[in-house]
Amino acid sequence: xxxxxxxxxxxxxxxxxxxxxxxxxxGISPGIPQDMVCSGSHAEALALRCxxxxxxxxxxxxxxxxxxxVHCYRCARGITKPIQWERGFEWARIRSDAVVFPKAFQQxxxxxxxxxxxxxxxxxxxxxxxxxxxxxxxxxxxxxxTPRKADILLxxxxxxxxxxxxxxKAYEAMPEPRRVMAVGACALSGGVFGPGFVTGSGVxxxxxxxxxxxxxxxxxxxxxxxLLTITGRKMALQxxxxxxxxxxx
Amino acid sequence: MMKAQELADQAQSLxxxxxxxxxxxxxxxxxxxxxxxxxxHLCDWLFNHQAYLFAGLIVEENTxxxxxxxxxxxxxxxxxxxxxxxxxLEERQFQSVSVPVHAADWHEREAEDLFGLVFEGHPRLGDxxxxxxTWQEGVEPMRNNFDPAAALSxxxxxxxxxxxxxxxxxxxxxxxIGPVFSGTAESVHxxxxxxxxxxxxxxxxxxFKYRGVEKRAEGCSVDQALLLAERFAGTTAFAHAFAFAxxxxxxxxxxxxxxxxxxxxxxxxxxxxxxxxxTIEGICASTGLAVAANQTAILEEExxxxxxxxxxxxxxxxxxxxxxxxxxCDNQACRQSVIKARDILQRLDGxxxxxxxxxxxxxxxxxVGVITQEQAHSHGLVGPVARGSGCCSxxxxxxxxxxxxxxxxxxxxxxxxxxxxxxxxxxxxxxQSVRIMEQALxxxxxxxxxxxxxxxxxxxxxxxxxxxGATWHWLRMDEERKLTRYRLITPSFTNWHGFHLxxxxxxxxxxxxxxxxxxxxxxxxxx
Numbered sequence: 023x024x025x026x027x028x029x030x031x032x033x034x035x036x037x038x039x040x041x042x043x044x045x046x047x048x049g050i051s052p053g054i055p056q057d058m059v060c061s062g063s064h065a066e067a068l069a070l071r072c073x074x075x076x077x078x079x080x081x082x083x084x085x086x087x088x089x090x091x092v093h094c095y096r097c098a099r100g101i102t103k104p105i106q107w108e109r110g111f112e113w114a115r116i117r118s119d120a121v122v123f124p125k126a127f128q129q130x131x132x133x134x135x136x137x138x139x140x141x142x143x144x145x146x147x148x149x150x151x152x153x154x155x156x157x158x159x160x161x162x163x164x165x166x167x168t169p170r171k172a173d174i175l176l177x178x179x180x181x182x183x184x185x186x187x188x189x190x191k192a193y194e195a196m197p198e199p200r201r202v203m204a205v206g207a208c209a210l211s212g213g214v215f216g217p218g219f220v221t222g223s224g225v226x227x228x229x230x231x232x233x234x235x236x237x238x239x240x241x242x243x244x245x246x247x248x249l250l251t252i253t254g255r256k257m258a259l260q261x262x263x264x265x266x267x268x269x270x271x
Numbered sequence: 272m273m274k275a276q277e278l279a280d281q282a283q284s285l286x287x288x289x290x291x292x293x294x295x296x297x298x299x300x301x302x303x304x305x306x307x308x309x310x311x312h313l314c315d316w317l318f319n320h321q322a323y324l325f326a327g328l329i330v331e332e333n334t335x336x337x338x339x340x341x342x343x344x345x346x347x348x349x350x351x352x353x354x355x356x357x358x359x360l361e362e363r364q365f366q367s368v369s370v371p372v373h374a375a376d377w378h379e380r381e382a383e384d385l386f387g388l389v390f391e392g393h394p395r396l397g398d399x400x401x402x403x404x405t406w407q408e409g410v411e412p413m414r415n416n417f418d419p420a421a422a423l424s425x426x427x428x429x430x431x432x433x434x435x436x437x438x439x440x441x442x443x444x445x446x447x448i449g450p451v452f453s454g455t456a457e458s459v460h461x462x463x464x465x466x467x468x469x470x471x472x473x474x475x476x477x478x479f480k481y482r483g484v485e486k487r488a489e490g491c492s493v494d495q496a497l498l499l500a501e502r503f504a505g506t507t508a509f510a511h512a513f514a515f516a517x518x519x520x521x522x523x524x525x526x527x528x529x530x531x532x533x534x535x536x537x538x539x540x541x542x543x544x545x546x547x548x549x550t551i552e553g554i555c556a557s558t559g560l561a562v563a564a565n566q567t568a569i570l571e572e573e574x575x576x577x578x579x580x581x582x583x584x585x586x587x588x589x590x591x592x593x594x595x596x597x598x599x600c601d602n603q604a605c606r607q608s609v610i611k612a613r614d615i616l617q618r619l620d621g622x623x624x625x626x627x628x629x630x631x632x633x634x635x636x637x638x639v640g641v642i643t644q645e646q647a648h649s650h651g652l653v654g655p656v657a658r659g660s661g662c663c664s665x666x667x668x669x670x671x672x673x674x675x676x677x678x679x680x681x682x683x684x685x686x687x688x689x690x691x692x693x694x695x696x697x698x699x700x701x702x703q704s705v706r707i708m709e710q711a712l713x714x715x716x717x718x719x720x721x722x723x724x725x726x727x728x729x730x731x732x733x734x735x736x737x738x739x740g741a742t743w744h745w746l747r748m749d750e751e752r753k754l755t756r757y758r759l760i761t762p763s764f765t766n767w768h769g770f771h772l773x774x775x776x777x778x779x780x781x782x783x784x785x786x787x788x789x790x791x792x793x794x795x796x797x798x
Contacts, residue, residue, distance in 0.1 A: 024624055026562040036569060049579025052588070073498055094498060095589040097595040100721070136451060137458040139480040142794040143505025143577040143586045146549070149455040150575075153568035153584040157358065183405050185458055188450050214498045215482045219412060219419035239505065 037157045041112050041250055051087070051241045053107040054092045058084045061121060064103060071096045073195035074214065074219060077105075087111055089210040093236035111123050114248035116258045123233045123252050124199040125156065127173060130162035131249060134172035134196065135204075139221060140179035144239040148178065151242045163249050169195040177225045178239075180208040180216035193229060201252065202233045205245055207238040233258070275301045282313065300351045300732070307365055310341065310356050312391075315371035317343050323352060323662055325651045326734065327760035328378035330386050332415050336360060337388070341368065341375070342732055342743060342760075346669055351732070374651025377768045378760075385413040387725065398480045403432035412486055415564035423496035432774045437472045438464040438551065446779070457793035463774075470782060473774035475767055480797035488757035491728050493519055493593060496754050500744070501588055504587035504761065504795035506549070509542045509587040510737035511744070517672060518746040519593035531720040534675050536577075537605060537711040538675075539592075539706040542587055544612060545574040546738035547655075547697045547704075548619070550790035554694055557787035558635045564749075566622050570615050574671040577611050580604075600713060609712050612705045623698050634637035635661045636690035640773035640785035644687055650769035653762045654740020655696040660688035666736040680707050686719055690788035697790075725751045737762055739790065753794070 038045045055077070060068075069079040084105065097105040109245060116262035133196045137145050151158040152165070166172050168193040181189065193202070204225040207213035225231050235248045244255035250256035279292035279301050290313065291304045301308040304314055317323040323343035331338040341354040342470060356365070369376040379390040380399040387409070390396065397403070401410060407427040411417060449460040458479040464472040484503045485715030487498045500515035501508045513535055520527060527535075548571040556564035563622065579585040581600055590596055596635035598606075628631055642652070647660035663684040667675040683699035687694035730747040766789060773785050 026560075026629070029621075029625060032561045033566065033569070047576060049576030049581075052579065052584045077737065078381055090501070092498070094586055095583060095597055098590075100592075120480060134451075137456070137480070137793075139458070139482055139504035139797075140794065141502050141508075142457065143502075143508070144416050144794050145455055145457060146506060150568070150572060153572055154565050155569070155572045167453055169451075177479065180482065182480055182482060184402050184481060185450065187405075188458070208296055212308060214502050215484070215487070218483055219417075219422060220483045220485055220730070238502070238588065239586065256635050 023062040033154075036154050037160070037210070038155055038243070041161075041245070041256060044103035045054050045243060048238065050092065050243060051107045051111040052085070052237070053111055053112065054091055054093070054236070055086045055097055055105045056090055057086055057109050060084065060103060067096050068101070068105060071101065080091050084138070088236040089234060090207065091236060092207050092213060099218075108236060111244040112247045113237060113239050113240065114233060114246050114251045114258050115255075116233055116251070117231050121201075122135075123201065123232075123254065126199060127201070128253050130164070131174055131252060132164050132166045133174045133176050134166055134169045134171050134247075135179045136175060136185070136190055136192055138177050138179035138209070138225070139215070140208060144178035144208070147242050148176065148205065148245060149237045151245060156242045161246070161250070162253075163246075168196065169193070172196050173199070174201055174203050174249075175229075176203045176205055177209050177229075178205050179227055180212045180221040180223065181225055182221050184220070186222070201227050201232040202257060203233045203235070203248060205235045205237075205248070206240055207236065210234050210236060213238065274328075275299060275350075279303065282316075285316070286313070290451065294433060299348050300353055301424045302353050302355055304355045304357075307356050307358060310339075310354060311366050311368045312637060313354050313716070314341055314343075314368040314375070317354070318372045318374075319353060321345075323469045325372050325374040326520055326741070326743050327758070328375055328382060329380045329732075329756075329758045329767070330388065330413070331747070331756050332360070332386065334753075335697050337362070340745075342745075344664075344666075344734065344741075350670065353732075358591075362390055363387060364389050369393055372651075373649045374645060374765070374768070377764065385411060387411040398432070398467050399480055401483065402478065403429045406414055412483060417486075421560040436462075438466070439446075440466060440622065442466050443471075452643070453621070456462040459793045461678060461782075462781070465779070466774075468778050469774060470777055473771040473782075475770055477767060477793065478797050480794055482798060485757055485759060485796040488754050491753065491754050492558055493748075493754075494673070496757060500757075501591070503759070503798050504763075504792055505586050505588075506792055507546060507737045507739060507795060508589065509778065511733055512591040512733040512740060513539060513673070513748070514733050514742055514744040516591045517634065517735070518731050518733040518744050519726060519748075521731045521748065522748055523593075523724060523727040525594055525724040526722050527595050528719050529716045529723055530599075530718045533715050534596055534600055534605075534709050534720065535591065535673055536675065536678070537608075537708055537715075538587060539609065540602075540707045540711070541574070541578060541581070541612065544579060544615070544704045544708075545571060545699050545791075547701045548574055548615075548657075548709050550787070551694065551697050552618075553787040553790065554573075554636065554690070555632075555752065555784060557784045558632050560629070560632050563626060567619070570619055570622075573611070573615055577608055581608050592721070593726070594724055595722070599720045602712075605712050605715060609705070610726075611706050612708055616705045616780060619698070619701060633691065635781070635784055636694060636788060638687075638786055639777060639781050641688050642769065642773050644686065646769065646772050647688065650772070651765055652740075652769045652773055655693055655741065656702065656738070656769070658683060658684050658765050659692035659696045664741070666734045666741045670734050672735060678707050693788045728752070730756075739763055739792065739795070740766065759798055761795045761798070763792045766791055767796050
């Protein structure tokens with residue numbers, strides 16, 4: 023066993039400097055399209071290429087509904103004059119002005135994760151927040167197996183009919199104060215799977231959502247940013263775009 | 272194993288009145304058409320006497336009749352056989368083949384649940400995909416006339432639905448686990464029946480994550496369906512998108528530029544490496560070996576970042592499109608990727624060397640979760656699980672696709688069938704994947720990565736060896752270039768069917784470890 027200890031020590035520290043410093047390693051984020059001004063016909067062509075209606079066109083202005091983007095890159099590849107993508111990851115957004123996070127949440131958070139039908143990618147990114155690169159424990163965030171000790175219900179997936187009851191039971195088992203966080207395009211709007219005959223159009227259909235994190239899947243740093251937002255250590259994304267139609271707020 | 276025509280002739284000589292055969296010219300697949308009563312005999316003959324592997328059952332509701340295709344896989348071009356039987360739509364009764372070909376068990380349960388077909392002689396139909404506590408019997412979502420609105424408004428779930436128990440002895444009880452359990456486990460329910468310490472019967476109850484992908488794909492254009500194919504199982508997205516793109520290309524007789532072909536293999540092996548790292552990490556974590564788990568997690572994150580910087584997306588979404596790739600990866604980036612992959616492999620090797628000298632770790636996986644070769648064969652298991660039990664099938668060798676036949680690599684195989692054998696397979700395959708990446712880099716030709724083309728109507732099954740094993744995508748496209756049937760046979764579906772064999776007769780505390788050594792995805796199974 024001593025060899026393992028040695029191995030661990032030899033590795034040194036790999037943990038990101040975020041949120042204290044910047045994190046800009048390649049491959050940490052899939053990126054997200056940015057708003058663009060272009061000719062009306064090109065804007066229309068771009069909006070038509072988007073399979074999830076994340077690109078909303080108004081005359082010669084394309085505005086991006088981040089909550090709908092699934093990173094298919096169809097607006098960035100195979101087209102002349104592609105949309106510019108930003109490589110950041112601070113995408114978390116508080117659903118409405120009415121949402122206030124309790125003071126008790128400012129230090130440490132316990133999170134119950136619910137897989138409500140995700141493809142495995144979002145869940146995997148949530149799991150990776152525990153790896154040495156992100157090490158969420160250092161920031162006071164813990165994933166708990168029991169909803170009885172959870173402050174945050176973190177939901178991934180479009181909420182399938184079969185998972186709806188289990189999710190609600192977990193929510194009901196949580197003590198007050200409690201808040202709901204929807205992670206990933208499916209949980210926000212149903213993504214490519216919903217709404218359908220066995221899935222809803224995201225968590226908003228069933229529970230009132232407080233914080234949303236766009237992405238398909240959102241990278242671990244985006245989810246960390248969301249958690250930091252809840253504790254008040256980071257600012258949520260400030261924009262005045264309407265919530266996703268049909269996404270349910 | 273014999274040639275296509277020979278096999279067709281022999282089947283006809285054995286059952287002269289009942290079996291008609293033909294060879295599909297474009298795909299080289301032998302089709303044996305027979306009466307419903309004859310199907311179990313024919314499947315038995317192929318599976319148990321002709322050494323064909325069972326790939327899956329595809330049910331189609333065509334204009335006026337049922338078409339059932341039982342897909343079997345053999346060696347080389349023309350090595351695939353499909354047994355076809357048809358019946359009028361009013362007829363619902365078919366003969367079960369799950370007694371001679373046990374691998375068909377879950378396929379028949381699925382067809383019963385989603386199409387309302389009845390398989391005579393099947394021991395256990397009913398509650399499977401559509402849970403009885405959410406849906407009433409009689410909802411058949413895969414039928415053409417299925418009305419989602421009516422089904423939703425008219426739902427009458429069975430409130431007292433309760434999964435059935437098998438063990439009936441004094442003191443027996445059920446340990447339920449899930450669907451919401453552990454920290455970040457996927458949603459699945461296990462019913463472990465026991466009288467104390469040992470798990471006597473293990474039932475995984477799946478499909479909590481059923482998203483109806485096959486139904487959603489019906490009527491979709493190629494572009495829309497590609498999103499579904501790629502994203503129903505996010506951790507093996509590239510392999511499934513690859514299979515879908517190849518299916519479209521085969522139906523439409525479309526060319527793929529050579530550079531794109533080589534790059535696809537390059538990226539597919541990168542995904543395999545990453546997926547195996549993830550499974551190894553899961554095994555280390557399940558035994559509580561924190562340093563090993565974290566060391567492997569570092570490698571996995573590096574592989575994800577490598578995928579992200581090479582292709583734009585950490586899980587390789589949006590890369591494959593029918594006709595090639597959506598973007599090029601320049602040679603310099605590929606070279607850097609191989610250097611990085613070699614580095615990852617070297618460090619993985621260091622972890623491997625430490626693991627095999629850690630007796631507390633080996634004690635937890637050696638002779639635990641054993642699957643015998645007979646069991647692996649009868650359940651038709653695939654991928655690293657089957658290769659750990661002496662069933663060494665690998666579609667990259669058996670039915671080479673996308674140019675794999677020109678690459679030099681080995682398919683590792685072990686015979687013990689325990690958790691340790693499966694772990695060794697993962698380590699060995701990770702090495703082979705990097706070897707293939709190196710070869711791909713050497714021969715990477717210049718040129719475009721995409722050729723435009725038109726889709727054409729037709730039907731085709733395409734098999735791909737995903738990191739978890741063989742997947743089959745069956746795709747039918749109509750004159751309007753819309754999908755009319757998209758059947759997904761996934762390795763997780765196949766291997767979950769055999770999972771209980773490994774979990775039974777082992778202690779409770781071994782259960783999470785056995786689960787981790789299987790490395791299954793629930794999303795890939797549930798679709």
